Amino acid sequence: MAxxxxxxxxxxxxxxxxxxxxxxxxxxxxQKLFKDLDGYSWGRWDHWDPEGGTDPCNYDTHWYGVGCIxxxxxxxxxxxxxxxxxxxxxxxxxxxxxxxxxxxQVGELHNLTWVDFSxxxxxxxxxxxxxxxxxxxxxxxxxxxxxxxxxxxxxELNSNGFAELTExxxxxxxxxxxxxxxxxxxPFPPLPLxxxxxxxxxxxxxxxxxxxxxxxLxxxxxxxPHPSIPAPPKRHRSASARVTSIATPRATLPLPxxxxxxxxxxxxxxxxxxxxxxLGGSLxxxxxxxxxxxxxxxxxxxxxxxxxxxxxxxxxxxxLNASVNAISSTIPPSLGNLGALLEMHAFVxxxxxxxxxxxxxxxLLRQLRLQSNALDGNLTKFTTLGELRSLVTLDLYDxxxxxDVPASxxxxxxxxxxxxxxxxxxxxxLKYCRQRIPNVGKYSYRIVREQxxxxxxxxxxxxxxxxxxxxxxxxxxxxxxxxxxxxx
Numbered sequence: 001m002a003x004x005x006x007x008x009x010x011x012x013x014x015x016x017x018x019x020x021x022x023x024x025x026x027x028x029x030x031q032k033l034f035k036d037l038d039g040y041s042w043g044r045w046d047h048w049d050p051e052g053g054t055d056p057c058n059y060d061t062h063w064y065g066v067g068c069i070x071x072x073x074x075x076x077x078x079x080x081x082x083x084x085x086x087x088x089x090x091x092x093x094x095x096x097x098x099x100x101x102x103x104x105q106v107g108e109l110h111n112l113t114w115v116d117f118s119x120x121x122x123x124x125x126x127x128x129x130x131x132x133x134x135x136x137x138x139x140x141x142x143x144x145x146x147x148x149x150x151x152x153x154x155x156e157l158n159s160n161g162f163a164e165l166t167e168x169x170x171x172x173x174x175x176x177x178x179x180x181x182x183x184x185x186x187p188f189p190p191l192p193l194x195x196x197x198x199x200x201x202x203x204x205x206x207x208x209x210x211x212x213x214x215x216x217l218x219x220x221x222x223x224x225p226h227p228s229i230p231a232p233p234k235r236h237r238s239a240s241a242r243v244t245s246i247a248t249p250r251a252t253l254p255l256p257x258x259x260x261x262x263x264x265x266x267x268x269x270x271x272x273x274x275x276x277x278x279l280g281g282s283l284x285x286x287x288x289x290x291x292x293x294x295x296x297x298x299x300x301x302x303x304x305x306x307x308x309x310x311x312x313x314x315x316x317x318x319x320l321n322a323s324v325n326a327i328s329s330t331i332p333p334s335l336g337n338l339g340a341l342l343e344m345h346a347f348v349x350x351x352x353x354x355x356x357x358x359x360x361x362x363x364l365l366r367q368l369r370l371q372s373n374a375l376d377g378n379l380t381k382f383t384t385l386g387e388l389r390s391l392v393t394l395d396l397y398d399x400x401x402x403x404d405v406p407a408s409x410x411x412x413x414x415x416x417x418x419x420x421x422x423x424x425x426x427x428x429x430l431k432y433c434r435q436r437i438p439n440v441g442k443y444s445y446r447i448v449r450e451q452x453x454x455x456x457x458x459x460x461x462x463x464x465x466x467x468x469x470x471x472x473x474x475x476x477x478x479x480x481x482x483x484x485x486x487x488x
Contacts, residue, residue, distance in 0.1 A: 021055045025105075028105060033103055036102060037097060038097050042095055043095040045063075048064065049063075056068060088112065089115050089116070089117070092117065092118045099124030100146065106133070110134045118144070123144070126146055126150065131159075141173070142173070146174065149176065150175055156262070165268060166268055258279055260284070264290065269293050273297040277300075280301070281305070291314060296314070297319070300325075305327065306332075307322065307351075308332070323348055325348075328352065331359070333356040333357075336358025339361065341365055346370055347369050357382065360388060363388070367392060370399070371397040371399070375399040376400040379401045379406065380406055385406045385408045385409060393416065393417040394420075396421075407452065410452040410453060419444055439470040
């Protein structure tokens with residue numbers, strides 16, 4: 001039976017693909033990666049050959065974790081390229097070790113769309129040549145041992161291409177910033193383009209700490225899970241005390257810009273994670289240019305300075321975590337513009353001043369955790385508190401604020417966890433008139449929200465002070481007649 005020309009052509013195409021080869025410079029870049037990161041020790045390295053005896057894109061000897069999708073361009077890639085360009089490196093949790101510092105050949109992988117080296121033991125620095133990639137959508141180097149600087153050239157990703165980077169994850173490393181020497185590096189020259197298809201702390205005793213969310217980002221569903229947000233170390237101080245455990249930089253000396261302002265050029269980012277590093281300096285105001293951002297994690301660093309007003313431009317932001325740093329500004333009223341915000345964590349910093357009433361516009365907010373700062377405003381004047389109808393957790397414990405809890409707390413019908421200093425609990429002192437209340441430290445008095453009207457209706461003459469009400473009997477000098485020192 002005669003075979004049709006179409007079937008013969010299809011068969012010939014499959015046969016050719018079986019013996020195809022990727023672009024030579026792409027292959028050399030992978031060979032160098034294998035040698036630098038001790039490829040023979042990887043969890044899986046199927047068909048990888050550091051001497052180039054096999055081809056990454058060959059149908060029979062396809063290298064593990066390597067994606068080859070793009071068609072070759074004979075004018076750009078040469079006649080030796082028959083199977084396409086390297087478009088993906090998915091090698092997460094693969095026991096990769098060694099230094100990434102000298103992998104300058106990554107700059108040849110212009111058509112990479114997906115890089116995932118997370119959950120390995122990679123050391124060294126991030127090569128600046130990453131900035132030469134033109135079509136990348138996701139770069140995940142989290143959970144490694146990378147040190148040194150964040151290259152300013154990362155802000156040039158896709159500058160000569162058509163793709164949009166939506167996820168940049170450098171969390172859980174030992175990165176420390178950017179140097180002046182890096183800023184003197186010249187930009188990458190324009191490159192010819194070829195079309196390419198698009199591809200995917202220990203908790204407080206009574207404060208349940210839920211894991212950081214796996215954000216549901218639209219339209220990209222590819223974000224990895226994030227570690228639990230650690231609760232701050234337990235500290236106690238009176239309303240007049242100040243935060244002293246975190247050093248505040250001298251105002252006369254500007255903080256170095258260790259988070260590159262050039263990253264503000266990545267305007268399509270949806271997830272930006274720099275958490276759990278050693279980054280200092282301050283947050284660059286250029287972060288306000290990332291108007292598509294939905295997740296911003298910079299917690300557990302040494303970032304100082306202030307929260308930029310420009311953060312108020314991130315109208316699509318859902319999760320903001322700047323906790324466990326040395327941020328020493330007031331809270332910008334512009335954060336009230338973040339109408340999509342679901343969680344705001346800025347605990348264990350040096351934040352000062354009052355809570356801006358503009359925060360009351362955050363109608364979707366579920367978590368507001370600002371404990372262990374130096375906030376010193378009058379809590380009673382936070383009159384818009386009751387507009388946060390979706391709030392589940394409000395934690396303002398371990399600050400230096402004055403005033404009673406606002407009456408609008410009774411409107412927080414979703415509130416499950418309420419953590420305030422004892423000084424704010426006049427409703428409790430009214431209900432338990434001239435009675436001693438055990439000083440248990442940080443405790444969720446949700447009952448104040450539930451019974452606010454009833455508590456405030458009580459009349460109590462000669463009301464005990466906060467200090468006397470919540471101190472132990474031994475501290476007050478009073479003992480019960482029967483010798484029982486437990487108190488009421």
